[in-house]
Every structure is written in structure tokens, then in C-alpha cells.
Amino acid sequence: MSAGYQAPKSFLDNHGKSSGAAAWILSTDHKRIGILYLCSMLTFFSVAVVIGLLMRIELIAAGKTIMEAKTYNAFFTVHGMIMIFLFIIPGIPAAFGNFIMPIQIGAKDVAFPRLNLLSWWLYISGGLIAVLSLFTGGGAPDTGWTFYAPYSIRTGTNVSLAVFAAFVLGFSSILTGLNFVTTIHRMRAPGMTWFRMPLFPWSLYATGWVQIVATPVLAITLLLLIFERSFGVGFFDPAKGGDPILFEHLFWIYSHPAVYIMILPAMGVISEIVPVFARKGIFGYKAIVLSSLSIAGVGYLVWGHHMFTSGMSDTSRWIFSLLTFIVAVPSGVKVFNWVSSLYKGSIDVRPPFLYVMAFIFLFSIGGLTGLINGALSTNIHIHGTYFIVGHFHYVMFGGTGIAFFGALHFWFPKMFGRMYSEKIARVAVALLFIGLNTLYFPMLVLGWQGMPRRYYDYLPQFQPLNVISTIGSWIVAAALIIMFTNLIRSLFKGEKAAGNPWDGTTLEWTVSSPPPHENFEEGPVITHGPYQRT
Amino acid sequence: MKEEHKDAGLKSYVFVWLGLLVLTAITITVAGLHLGNFSTVTAVLIATIKALLVLYFFMHLKYEPPLLRFIFAASVLTLTVIIILTFTDVWFR
Amino acid sequence: MSAETEIKAAPHGDYVGAKVGMWLFLVTEVLLFGGMFLLYSVFRSKYPQDFHEAAKELSVALGAANTVILLTSSLTMALSIGYLRSGKKKPSVLFQTATILLGFAFLVNKYFEWGAKIQHGLYPDSPELLALPKGEILFYGLYYVMTGLHGLHVIVGMIILSVLLVFTSKDIVNGHSFIKLENGGLYWHLVDLIWIYLFPLFYLIT
Structure with a gap:
């Protein structure tokens, strides 16, 4: 930055009349809202991690170790609810999507800034209601995050309030999706045609559509569950002619597409980081775009693969199994394209790139074990076992979680204007990678050997692998502590970050770090593709 | 959106409304005929025609850009x- | 046309963008009710005869009256927007008021309809209802949940329209800036749209 040039005030400095906390929680600036989301999500994430650690300690030995069976049931329910509805689903879109996406498309803000703030308020209210549900009424719900009928209708625990919390969170998710889709349609900078748009906004666009068309089905399902509990309508009660399998249908009509709400933005992040550190354009830009859109579309047609042992018809089972294999194709296209982008690149192995490598490895394990689940015959063998638990943790933490932290390390200098210690960041990601494999790989083996999920107890022969898994959970915890200490320390003591510390090509790297309040001093005009180096 | 459209005049709204009322009368009459299996099909078909009228004229979809x-x-x-x-399950169970 | 260019110049005043957002919201409404239509179609295909019997209890006259009321309210809604767009505030306010009143009439009608059923002991989980065949239990379950959810939307619509009525009379919504009223109208029409399907599916399957 040349001397005498007065950089515009950053968005972190106060604007307008309010100051202090009110200037944050009432701000309609997409950047501030992104950071609000980031902080609140990481808080909930930490709580759920602690619950996860406690569960792993319980499972270090057979029989009762530190908690009662009932407590364990509440723990896995709450761990799942928090991780899914409060961390992974809003995750990347609400934090990084809010902060980065408008800048990447050259806009001043999202299309509906006030609605954006409302989304955060709904999010935080939903989160608080969820917390409230743990300590009021009949106590923390013990149904698992899936709330399957008929148990969820009969249990005396506080399911209604927890379900209402999820309903509110769903509303928040819908509004974010609606806002992003409108923003991307209407607010791209002059010259930014659809195919000049970076891949992260593309992935958010696909995600936004899934949020809009899938989440309402969850909303009605949860409302019906509340009606069942309060009025006994009978839709899911065979004694009144209803059908509990219909609950599973309705639930998974949302919750399978929700998996793509979780993973698509993660893929978008990876697609941004790869070309920056490979120092070349992305391979197969259009193929990646199309694969995002087709994942969003086909992802809607495969929910039945969660229900292969539910008593659903045979016809339905083979149709859903077949469709499930189709959805693997676009995911494979993406992995192929990322790896091809590295070919003949001059790779700069910096911390964000290490996250990419960890992602590709862990996500591939998650994806390939997914095919074993999707195949009808093998699914019967492993349904309801730890194989499933291992699989989805590989995808959720090894995929989305790793991409989330990759995004955090990638955009941290941009968001806060400070650099972190790369050395410590490398240690953290290496430890995280080792820890995740130690934690989750034994689960795959245990599941294959037949250890069922959702019990606080197990047969003695399963102990050695459970001990390894629990040790893995400690390694993960250590890695997270190192990572966050590093990042929090650098918030205050890190050296000032330049506008473009990674030599990136997309628009967010053309503005100062942290970005000015209005993002751009002069609206950008786009003349070439997002990853073109001049 | 770019073209000037006078909503084809307010009068057309009244015609659409009359059309909707006539279709309502038809669907009630047809339901009284006991057409068996066809009664649902005709009822949904007439409802869809009514829905399209509302969408196209009252909700202006006729004049909106293709995106909407x-x-x-x-x-x-x-x-x-x-x-x-879902019916692949329900029908074949 | 001049009106539109003016709106576009206003901050955050993307006219088309606001409509895109509203239509996306309508999509979520369609799918919210869609979940219920899914349940309806499954249960109806399972118990066609019970549905047929149960529907006989519903009054076609009341249902038809409510259909006419809602269709008319859609007309008044569309007219109020049309008048406002051509700068005529008075008739617009008049038709907005009419729309809200028609919504109220719909609810009054519904109140008596539900009231009569409940008086006969026909409500979810009632002993009278549980004594009926399974398909009829489900029919009434669907009837209460779907028309109830729809009624809730009518109430929300009336609240939105009341706010818009205040906006219009205070000239916040006017002949140059009418997107709020248009979007409110879209919501109201969607509520009508859903009733267009509910009416034959519940009242006309005898």
C-alpha cells in the first residue's frame, strides 16, 4: 500500500450511531453477521465436542463407566442435534458464505440485509430454545436427532420443545438460502456472467436451492410431531390407521438433501483453495459447476437409502439404491477435478492447502464407505451399526468440518486483517488428521464386526478398538485446542495481513484486509474468469 | 418486467374471477355425478385450471420474467x- | 415505466429482486403444504372408502361459500394493487379493506364449521372419532391439520394486509413504490391457491 494513501475504514471499525455489542447484534452488514454466526457456531460446536468426548470416555470400557444409560441417550441426541442443526447445516454458508460470497460476486451486501440479520436472530433463538429443552419439562430428549416415531411421540422427555427449536432453526436456514439465491441472481457485478462466477458462490447457489425446497418438508414433519404429541392426531400411529414409516419418509425427504446442504458449501471452499495454492486455474470449471447443480438435484431423490431396513417395499429399496449410486458420480467428478488441478501446478503447501489434502483423503473414505451403505445387500449387514457412525463422521467432520476449518484458515487474514502462526497451524492440522482417523476408523471396523450404535454398553470383545477410538478423540481435542489458541492469539498479536496474502485471484483478495464497510471503493467490472492469472 | 403492461386492464380481473366462480360451480356439479375413479381426476384437473388462472392473472405470472x-x-x-x-413404497409394500 | 426506474435507483430497491425473494418464499409454502398433500394422497389411496364416507359429514355448502369468499378476496386484492399502480389510492385502500374483511368472513365461517364438528365429538383423539374406522380417523386428522394450517395462513395474511393498509394510508406504499403490496398480494393469492385444492379434496369426494 503506497504511502499517503488513506485506506478506507474497515468494517470492524464502528459505523453509524450504535456502538459496542449493539453495533454487532443489530448490524445488517453481511460481514458482521458472518462473524456473529462464526462466533455463535463455534460456541455451540465446543459444547457438542465436549459431549462427544464424554461419550467416548463412557465407551472406553464395557458397562457403566461414567454415566447412566439414560444420560448417554440424552447425550447422543443432544450431540447430534447441536452438531447438525447448530453447526454443520448453517456452518459454511452462514459464516463464510455471508462474509465472503457478496464480496466474491462484487456486491455491497446481500439482497435482503435485514432478513439476513433476522436469520441470525432466529438461529440464536433456536439455539437457546434447544438449550432450554435440555433442562425443562421431562428433561433432555433421548430419541436421537432423527426423532423417529413412534418413540418420539411416546417418550416423556422434552421432545416437543427440542423439535420446535429445530423448526425455528429450519426457518433461519430457509431465509439464508432464499437470501443467497436472490443475491446471486440479482447482485453480481457488471460483467460477472454466470460462468465467470467463482465456485464458492456457485456451491452456495446450489445449496440455497436445496435449503428452499427441502427445509419446508422438515418444518411440516416437526409440526406434525408436535401435533401428534399434543393432540394425538394419529398419522404415525398404526392403532389409528397411521404409518410410522411415513414419518421416516418425511424426515429423510428433508434430511438427506440436508446432507448436501452440509457438504456442497464445503466442496465450494475446496474448489476455491485448490487453484490458489496450485497457482493455476481450476481444472474443469464447468464440470464442477454442473456437478454442484446435479448433486443438488439428484440428492433429492435418494432419501430412501436411510430406510432399507424400515419395512419399506422391495421396489422402493432397489430404486433408491440405484439412485444412490448415481449421486456418487458428481461427487467423484469433483474429487477428480481437484486432483487434476494439482497436476503440473506449482503447489505452495500452506496451512489452508493442508486442509484441502486432509479433506480429499477423509472425504474419499467417507464417500466410499457411503457406497457400501448405499448398496442394498451390504446395507442390511451394517445398518444401525458403528459402520454408519464412522461413515457419517468421516463425511461430516472429515469433510465439512475440515473444510470449515480450512475456510477459517484461508479467509482468517481477510476477515480479521491478521496472520496466524503458520507453523502452529501446520501442527494442528496434522494432529487433527491423525486424530480423526484414530477416532473414526476403528468405528468402521467395529461396525463391520457388528457393534450396534446408540448403546452405552458393548460386548467385551469390542473393547480394544473402542479404546483406540477414545484415544483418537483426545488427539482431536488437543488439535482443536492448539488450532483455536493459535487463531485467538493472532487476533490480537498476529502480524497485519496484506490484502492478498495467498496470491488469490477472486474479488475478495482485491480489497483490503479486513474489507472496508462498503466492500468496494468502486464497483468492480469483471472481464475474465475467476481463476485466470494475468 | 421491462415491458409496460397495464395488467391487461382491471376489467380482465373481473372476468378471471367470473371464470373461477363458474369452474367452482362445475366442480361441485361434477362431484355430484358420482364418476367413480374419474371424480378425483376431474376435481384435481379443474382445481389446476383454477390455480393456473390465479397464478397467471392475479399473481401476474403471465407478465413476469421466465425466472419467476x-x-x-x-x-x-x-x-x-x-x-x-414415496408411492414406490406405498403401492408396492 | 418511470415508476420502475425510480424504484431501481432507490437504495436496496431492487424491484425484481424483491419479487424473486417472494416467489422463493412461496416455493417454501408450497412444499410445507406439500408434505401434507403427500400424507393425504398416501392415506386416501390406502382407505378410499373411509374417506368417501367421512367426507359426507362435511357441508359442501359451507365449503363452497368459503371458496367463493376466498376467490372474491383474491379479486379485491388484485384490484387494490391495480388501482395503486395507476396512482389511485382511495379505491386501493377500499379494496384492501374488503380483502381483509373477506378473510375475516372466511374465518368466521370456519369457526362455525369446526365448532359444529367438535360439538359432535369429532376432533383428534376424541372417543367418538376413535370409534370410527381407521380411514375416517385419518380423514379428520388431515381435515383439522390442513384446514387449520391454512386458517393460520389466512390469519397471518390478514395481519400482513393490515400492516400494508396502514402503509398505504400513510403513503409509505404508493403508486411509485408498491412492491410491498404486490408481495403481500402474492402471499394472499397463494393462500387462495391452496384452498382451491383443499376444497375438492375434502368436501367433494362423497
């Missing part, structure tokens, strides 16, 4: 798909 029509079509398409896929 596409958005609405996406909801109907999605709903159709989930109903069909």
Missing part, C-alpha cells in the same frame, strides 16, 4: 417427484 415461472415450477416439480418416489 421457473422458480414456481421448481416447487411443483419437486412435490411431484417426492410424491412419486
Whole structure:
């Protein structure tokens, strides 16, 4: 930055009349809202991690170790609810999507800034209601995050309030999706045609559509569950002619597409980081775009693969199994394209790139074990076992979680204007990678050997692998502590970050770090593709 | 959106409304005929014609850019798909 | 046309963008009710005869009256927007008021309809209802949940329209800036749209 040039005030400095906390929680600036989301999500994430650690300690030995069976049931329910509805689903879109996406498309803000703030308020209210549900009424719900009928209708625990919390969170998710889709349609900078748009906004666009068309089905399902509990309508009660399998249908009509709400933005992040550190354009830009859109579309047609042992018809089972294999194709296209982008690149192995490598490895394990689940015959063998638990943790933490932290390390200098210690960041990601494999790989083996999920107890022969898994959970915890200490320390003591510390090509790297309040001093005009180096 | 449209005049709204009332009368009459299996088909068909009238004229979809029509079509398409896929279970169980 | 260019110049005043957002919201409404239509179609295909019997209890006259009321309210809604767009505030306010009143009439009608059923002991989980065949239990379950959810939307619509009525009379919504009223109208029409399907599916399957 040349001397005498007065950089515009950053968005972190106060604007307008309010100051202090009110200037944050009432701000309609997409950047501030992104950071609000980031902080609140990481808080909930930490709580759920602690619950996860406690569960792993319980499972270090057979029989009762530190908690009662009932407590364990509440723990896995709450761990799942928090991780899914409060961390992974809003995750990347609400934090990084809010902060980065408008800048990447050259806009001043999202299309509906006030609605954006409302989304955060709904999010935080939903989160608080969820917390409230743990300590009021009949106590923390013990149904698992899936709330399957008929148990969820009969249990005396506080399911209604927890379900209402999820309903509110769903509303928040819908509004974010609606806002992003409108923003991307209407607010791209002059010259930014659809195919000049970076891949992260593309992935958010696909995600936004899934949020809009899938989440309402969850909303009605949860409302019906509340009606069942309060009025006994009978839709899911065979004694009144209803059908509990219909609950599973309705639930998974949302919750399978929700998996793509979780993973698509993660893929978008990876697609941004790869070309920056490979120092070349992305391979197969259009193929990646199309694969995002087709994942969003086909992802809607495969929910039945969660229900292969539910008593659903045979016809339905083979149709859903077949469709499930189709959805693997676009995911494979993406992995192929990322790896091809590295070919003949001059790779700069910096911390964000290490996250990419960890992602590709862990996500591939998650994806390939997914095919074993999707195949009808093998699914019967492993349904309801730890194989499933291992699989989805590989995808959720090894995929989305790793991409989330990759995004955090990638955009941290941009968001806060400070650099972190790369050395410590490398240690953290290496430890995280080792820890995740130690934690989750034994689960795959245990599941294959037949250890069922959702019990606080197990047969003695399963102990050695459970001990390894629990040790893995400690390694993960250590890695997270190192990572966050590093990042929090650098918030205050890190050296000032330049506008473009990674030599990136997309628009967010053309503005100062942290970005000015209005993002751009002069609206950008786009003349070439997002990853073109001049 | 760019073209000036006078909503084809307010008078057309009244015609659409009259059309909707006539269709309501028809659907009630037809329901009284006991057509058996066809009664549901005709009822849904007439309801769809009414819905299209509301969408096209009252909700201006006739004059809107294709994007808005596409958005609405996406909801109907999605709903159709989930109903069909659920029926692969219900019919063959 | 001049009206539109003016709106576009206003901050955050993307006219088309606001409509895109509203239509996306309508998509979520369609799918919210879509979940219920899914349940309806499954249960109806399972118990066609019970549905047929149960529907006989519903009054076609009341249902038809409510259909006419809602269709008319859609007309008044569309007219109020049309008048406002051509700068005529008075008739617009008049038709908006009419729309809200028609919504109220719909609810009054519904109140008596539900009231009569409940008086006969026909409500979810009632002993009278549980004594009926399974398909009829489900029919009434669907009837209460779907028309109830729809009624809730009518109430929300009336609240939105009341706010818009205040906006219009205070000239916040006017002949140059009418997107709020248009979007409110879209919501109201969607509520009508859903009733267009509910009416034959519940009242006309005898």
C-alpha cells in the first residue's frame, strides 16, 4: 500500500450511531453477521465436542463407566442435534458464505440485509430454545436427532420443545438460502456472467436451492410431531390407521438433501483453495459447476437409502439404491477435478492447502464407505451399526468440518486483517488428521464386526478398538485446542495481513484486509474468469 | 418486467374471477355425478385450471420474467417427484 | 415505466429482486403444504372408502361459500394493487379493506364449521372419532391439520394486509413504490391457491 494513501475504514471499525455489542447484534452488514454466526457456531460446536468426548470416555470400557444409560441417550441426541442443526447445516454458508460470497460476486451486501440479520436472530433463538429443552419439562430428549416415531411421540422427555427449536432453526436456514439465491441472481457485478462466477458462490447457489425446497418438508414433519404429541392426531400411529414409516419418509425427504446442504458449501471452499495454492486455474470449471447443480438435484431423490431396513417395499429399496449410486458420480467428478488441478501446478503447501489434502483423503473414505451403505445387500449387514457412525463422521467432520476449518484458515487474514502462526497451524492440522482417523476408523471396523450404535454398553470383545477410538478423540481435542489458541492469539498479536496474502485471484483478495464497510471503493467490472492469472 | 403492461386492464380481473366462480360451480356439479375413479381426476384437473388462472392473472405470472415461472415450477416439480418416489413404497409394500 | 426506474435507483430497491425473494418464499409454502398433500394422497389411496364416507359429514355448502369468499378476496386484492399502480389510492385502500374483511368472513365461517364438528365429538383423539374406522380417523386428522394450517395462513395474511393498509394510508406504499403490496398480494393469492385444492379434496369426494 503506497504511502499517503488513506485506506478506507474497515468494517470492524464502528459505523453509524450504535456502538459496542449493539453495533454487532443489530448490524445488517453481511460481514458482521458472518462473524456473529462464526462466533455463535463455534460456541455451540465446543459444547457438542465436549459431549462427544464424554461419550467416548463412557465407551472406553464395557458397562457403566461414567454415566447412566439414560444420560448417554440424552447425550447422543443432544450431540447430534447441536452438531447438525447448530453447526454443520448453517456452518459454511452462514459464516463464510455471508462474509465472503457478496464480496466474491462484487456486491455491497446481500439482497435482503435485514432478513439476513433476522436469520441470525432466529438461529440464536433456536439455539437457546434447544438449550432450554435440555433442562425443562421431562428433561433432555433421548430419541436421537432423527426423532423417529413412534418413540418420539411416546417418550416423556422434552421432545416437543427440542423439535420446535429445530423448526425455528429450519426457518433461519430457509431465509439464508432464499437470501443467497436472490443475491446471486440479482447482485453480481457488471460483467460477472454466470460462468465467470467463482465456485464458492456457485456451491452456495446450489445449496440455497436445496435449503428452499427441502427445509419446508422438515418444518411440516416437526409440526406434525408436535401435533401428534399434543393432540394425538394419529398419522404415525398404526392403532389409528397411521404409518410410522411415513414419518421416516418425511424426515429423510428433508434430511438427506440436508446432507448436501452440509457438504456442497464445503466442496465450494475446496474448489476455491485448490487453484490458489496450485497457482493455476481450476481444472474443469464447468464440470464442477454442473456437478454442484446435479448433486443438488439428484440428492433429492435418494432419501430412501436411510430406510432399507424400515419395512419399506422391495421396489422402493432397489430404486433408491440405484439412485444412490448415481449421486456418487458428481461427487467423484469433483474429487477428480481437484486432483487434476494439482497436476503440473506449482503447489505452495500452506496451512489452508493442508486442509484441502486432509479433506480429499477423509472425504474419499467417507464417500466410499457411503457406497457400501448405499448398496442394498451390504446395507442390511451394517445398518444401525458403528459402520454408519464412522461413515457419517468421516463425511461430516472429515469433510465439512475440515473444510470449515480450512475456510477459517484461508479467509482468517481477510476477515480479521491478521496472520496466524503458520507453523502452529501446520501442527494442528496434522494432529487433527491423525486424530480423526484414530477416532473414526476403528468405528468402521467395529461396525463391520457388528457393534450396534446408540448403546452405552458393548460386548467385551469390542473393547480394544473402542479404546483406540477414545484415544483418537483426545488427539482431536488437543488439535482443536492448539488450532483455536493459535487463531485467538493472532487476533490480537498476529502480524497485519496484506490484502492478498495467498496470491488469490477472486474479488475478495482485491480489497483490503479486513474489507472496508462498503466492500468496494468502486464497483468492480469483471472481464475474465475467476481463476485466470494475468 | 421491462415491458409496460397495464395488467391487461382491471376489467380482465373481473372476468378471471367470473371464470373461477363458474369452474367452482362445475366442480361441485361434477362431484355430484358420482364418476367413480374419474371424480378425483376431474376435481384435481379443474382445481389446476383454477390455480393456473390465479397464478397467471392475479399473481401476474403471465407478465413476469421466465425466472419467476421457473422458480414456481421448481416447487411443483419437486412435490411431484417426492410424491412419486414415496408411492414406490406405498403401492408396492 | 418511470415508476420502475425510480424504484431501481432507490437504495436496496431492487424491484425484481424483491419479487424473486417472494416467489422463493412461496416455493417454501408450497412444499410445507406439500408434505401434507403427500400424507393425504398416501392415506386416501390406502382407505378410499373411509374417506368417501367421512367426507359426507362435511357441508359442501359451507365449503363452497368459503371458496367463493376466498376467490372474491383474491379479486379485491388484485384490484387494490391495480388501482395503486395507476396512482389511485382511495379505491386501493377500499379494496384492501374488503380483502381483509373477506378473510375475516372466511374465518368466521370456519369457526362455525369446526365448532359444529367438535360439538359432535369429532376432533383428534376424541372417543367418538376413535370409534370410527381407521380411514375416517385419518380423514379428520388431515381435515383439522390442513384446514387449520391454512386458517393460520389466512390469519397471518390478514395481519400482513393490515400492516400494508396502514402503509398505504400513510403513503409509505404508493403508486411509485408498491412492491410491498404486490408481495403481500402474492402471499394472499397463494393462500387462495391452496384452498382451491383443499376444497375438492375434502368436501367433494362423497
